[in-house]
């Protein structure tokens with residue numbers, strides 16, 4: 001991420017959840033907070049997709065299709081992570097690279113959980129401004145600014161916000177690993193492990209290597225440039241992809257046991273939701289590991 005601006009991919013995935021709300025996997029996926037976190041122009045783009053009427057012109061059509069496809073991936077990943085959080089209540093939940101995550105506001109199950117939202121300082125400032133208009137969260141939320149690519153001490157930052165290293169924690173690391181190098185992923189994992197009491201759980205969403213994605217992303221970028229469409233990924237390039245075996249080895253090295261590691265397409269199929277873009281879901285994965 002660039003130092004000067006807040007995350008645009010955080011806005012994109014929030015828009016995608018707003019697109020999906022009430023339409024994809026109803027009864028299993030639900031995110032009424034997403035729309036409330038968006039600015040009016042961002043919400044207008046969501047409404048265009050929800051209208052199901054593709055706009056004319058290459059630029060608007062590109063934005064429409066991209067947002068519609070992103071919404072399909074967000075549903076299985078959100079449901080799998082929510083289920084992993086609900087499976088066993090722990091006194092603390094840390095959301096790493098929280099962006100515009102609405103869990104602290106939309107999950108009543110978190111009423112007795114201390115939630116810590118960790119994010120890059122720029123993105124977190126943006127979130128705090130947007131969240132000011134939300135109804136109160138289910139329980140307590142603390143905002144903890146940390147840059148995973150700098151020398152920031154994650155454990156220290158959390159402790160100064162009231163985090164207790166002796167208490168079990170559920171960690172959510174969703175939509176962040178691809179934006180970090182392998183070394184930054186390993187260093188962040190070491191830091192969160194040091195701050196994890198026995199009985200903690202780590203839920204990671206990551207990207208497996210994919211030929212379709214490595215061709216598709218530069219093509220999409222070129223098409224956006226041609227049609228003078230803003231690129232939400234312009235300042236947030238992907239830096240690491242992990243095979244399931246490599247991710248499992250990394251976690252085993254820190255003492256984790258993997259309870260589940262499933263691709264987004266299988267998760268979407270299990271939800272019985274229609275999928276228009278199966279290829280882009282195949283390489284995204286949600287892994288649950290305990291320690």
Ligand SMILES: C[S@@+](CC[C@H](N)C(=O)[O-])C[C@H]1O[C@@H](n2cnc3c(N)ncnc32)[C@H](O)[C@@H]1O
Nearest residue numbers: 007009010097098099120123147148149174175
């Ligand atoms: C695609 S968004 C995902 C947001 C959220 N987890 C979700 O799934 O809705 C990527 C998030 O990673 C955060 N991020 C990226 N690089 C980071 C870094 N070096 N340090 C801290 N956070 C970072 C961004 O600020 C942004 O909130």
